Amino acid sequence: MKIARAACSLASTVFVVTASVGIVYSIARTKESFDKMTLTCNSLKNRISEMRSSMNSLSDQLKECRAQMSSMNSEREKEEDKPKYTVREHKGLVGVFDDKNALIREVDTAVSALSAADRQNLLIGIRVNGEDELERVLSSLK
Secondary structure, three states: OOOHHHHHHHHHHHHHHHHHHHHHHHHHHHHHHHHHHHHHHHHHHHHHHHHHHHHHHHHHHHHHHHHHHHHHHHHHHHHHHHHHOEEEEEEOEEEEOOOOOOEEEEEEEHHOOOHHHHHHHHHOOOEEEHHHHHHHHHHHHH
């Protein structure tokens, strides 16, 4: 009977030790999982920080692009405000026409006296924007 009690006590002790080892193993696995989660969280925090930096950089680039587009639109609007002219042949002379195709000026330059390239350009019509550009084109045709 003493042997049976001793065997039963030994079995209980073995069970308790086995359960304790299982608990310790489970705690170790939980700590290992926790450490992995901590590493994953830190990695995610770093990635989020990198993405924020990239987004800030992209935001700055977008602001620069918008400023450039605004500047380009202002320049284009200035160009659009200038009167438009077409310089072409008119009755053997150089003529200046407005954007409605009305003759507004005839220049005393005979088209026949110009180079072949200038004559060809006048056949097509030379588009100019503004008085300054018009004067430059006309002076180059003399």
